[in-house]
Amino acid sequence: MLAPLQNGDTYLFPERIADLTGLSEYGTAGDLVAAFIAAFIVGNLMLAMTGVAGPWAKRKITAAFTDRIAVNRIGPFGLLIIVADAVRLLSKENIIPENADRPAYDLAPIVVAGSAMLGFAVIPMGSGVQLADPEVGLAYVFAVSGIASIGLVMAGYASANKYSLLGGLRAVAQNVAYEIPLVVTGMSVVIFAGSLQMSTIVEAQAEPLLTVAGVAIPSWYALINPFAFVLFIMANLAEVGRNPFDIPEAPTEIVAGYQTEYSSVYFVLIYLGEFLHIFLGGALIATIFLGGPAGPVLPGIVWFIIKIWAVFLLTQWFRSAVPRVRIDQLIEIGWKGMLVLAFANFVLTAIIVGLIA
């Protein structure tokens, strides 16, 4: 008996908003407004997290790894640097290089930031915060997170700068090389769960794997298939362009890559998009390998945010600890190493699941 494709029993965030505010009485118009409010809340939650991560947490973490103190002058623990930096960056003059291709140059930051935001629509964040739960959830996330590559190439090409062009090309070469290991490894989870729907994947991980001294260990896919977990983390690091795979913006080689010519608010948007991508990668890892928002005592959304920040901490740890790979090494690791390992993992998972099923 094949599983039914539709299970419309999840109570999604827009519907909660609609019921809570009484907007559900107004038919489609009420639905639209409720969906917009819900999307606005989720979007701003992610924006707030990147706001904390970019100007403050990143500096503090790197400083801790290198025995420094970093920002500590403004506000408690230097937290008000977030406000100061936001004002400082937004009030900078926007210098546009003379040879820039205008529409593409202006659109690229919006594409980079917007595409990263889109992926969060299907992520179950716990405590009922999930905007949508389509059957194609996982495929949708992979699809929309790929749009950012277009934004990076637009930024790189339209800047009319050699560093930018190289950075944009490197970004795409890297994204396409690691996209396939990422998707194929994600697919080995789909074999276990038998669904692309995010809520089903999370539910499948709630079952106890084994009980140790009265404590039930959940069957998170990170525990069931640790090899896929490690592969996914590595491919994800490359996909979001963090160390050791940060060659698209390697400061010692090509200045800042595709964002060399961007200043003021455009720079903020590209930077924001990159951080949103790190968090989207973290959200994906949390959802398909770490049981989503599951966890004891604390409410779901707190666990979800803890898991996302754990992944963020990991990327910053790599940033301080691991040297950068070269472009030729990057291509070879991607196509000769990760791709082969990802397929080996996929086939082995299929065989093991086939034998136990």
Next chain:
Amino acid sequence: MNEWIAIGALALVGILIPLGMMSVSYLLRPSVPETSKRATYESGEVPTGGTRIRFNIQYYMVALLFVVFDIETVLLFPWAVVYRDALESGEVTLMQALGPMLLFVAILVVGLAWAWRNGAVQWAKSPRQVELEANRP
């Protein structure tokens, strides 16, 4: 409620937030037009030559390979979704469910091996690099 409404709403928010930030910045930022600072940045040197430089052919090779493998992953997704349910329903045997996928992946692995052997996934080196590496002690 159709859930794609919420996804569309998030897309709208994803465009409105950047636009909002742009308009705030537009109100805050100064404008001091001066031609020399708009020059293309080349580490402080006077820019030489055009930007549309000839770049490594490898980027194109990698992109071509990507198209092949990306289509393949798209074709594997439906298989991965139904695989476990099909086995548990008992309507197909293990070989019937697994065999076609193994064959499909095997064909692609042959393709990858061919590309590997022909150097498509090897970063192209300039003659000077090859010479340097050959003469390295």
